[in-house]
Amino acid sequence: MDRTVYEARAEVMKALAHPSRLMIADALADGEMCVCELQEIVGSTMPTVSRHLSQMKNAGIIEGRRDGNQIYYRLLVPCVLRLFGCIDAVLQSEHLRAAEAVEA
Amino acid sequence: MDRTVYEARAEVMKALAHPSRLMIADALADGEMCVCELQEIVGSTMPTVSRHLSQMKNAGIIEGRRDGNQIYYRLLVPCVLRLFGCIDAVLQSEHLRAAEAVEA
DNA sequence: TTCTCAATTAGCTATTATGCTAAATACGTA
DNA sequence: TACGTATTTAGCATAATAGCTAATTGAGAA
Helix, strand or coil: CCCCHHHHHHHHCCCCCHHHHHHHHHHHCCCCEEEEHHHHHCCCCHHHHHHHHHHHCCCCEEEEECCCCCEEEEEEECCCCHHHHHHHHHHHHHHHHHHHHHHC | CHHHHHHHHHHHCCCCCCCHHHHHHHHHHHHEEEHHHHHHCCCCHHHHHHHHHHHHHHCCCEEEEEEECCCEEEECCCCCHHHHHHHHHHHHHHHHHHHHHHHH
């Protein structure tokens, strides 16, 4: 397998590898949201949220649609939500091993 | 949902958000491998590969086992391999939209 | 013990990511 | 036109990553 494939994949992963961007992905699970709504959820300044959105857009994860002077973003590839299941499995196994380490 | 949950998830994502680390995860799909074998696959220096492995280990993705003077790593949570499917779906949809943009 | 090999850690530099404030754009309304 | 609101982009300072070489640790062999 070519290294460029892994580089492309890593770009997508990087576009999700930030707490605020994971919050955004989760928030968009139920449907589209404008930047101002996402800002409330994430709790950063509007420019910062906008930049996170732009990273996710460039990675092909979300898409924006203008309505008036607001821009509504939505998930393009909803399967990213299923990533959480696996990530949480990693976290659980981590906690299990941490507990074992304490016992031993 | 608490922000700390998203921070923990982001740590796991970050531990995979690098081409070399994705290559390592993929290589470990078929079973454990020592660092020297992974080095050949990744194509970086041994210290660099070792540091990638240590990041993945801290995130709870892999585990190492010493045998003689070699250390064999294995995937702790094999479901990370299923991530590739979704990531590739993102890449495909990206290419589709890029093609549409060229047509228009 | 001493030597060698595999792996990790230290120390450094270069690159990249993050988040802010301030400025620019886009759109709707008066 | 001019103004207000939502969003993006620029520019900057700080922090985090990545990769290298050199030094260190761990385990087996001579």
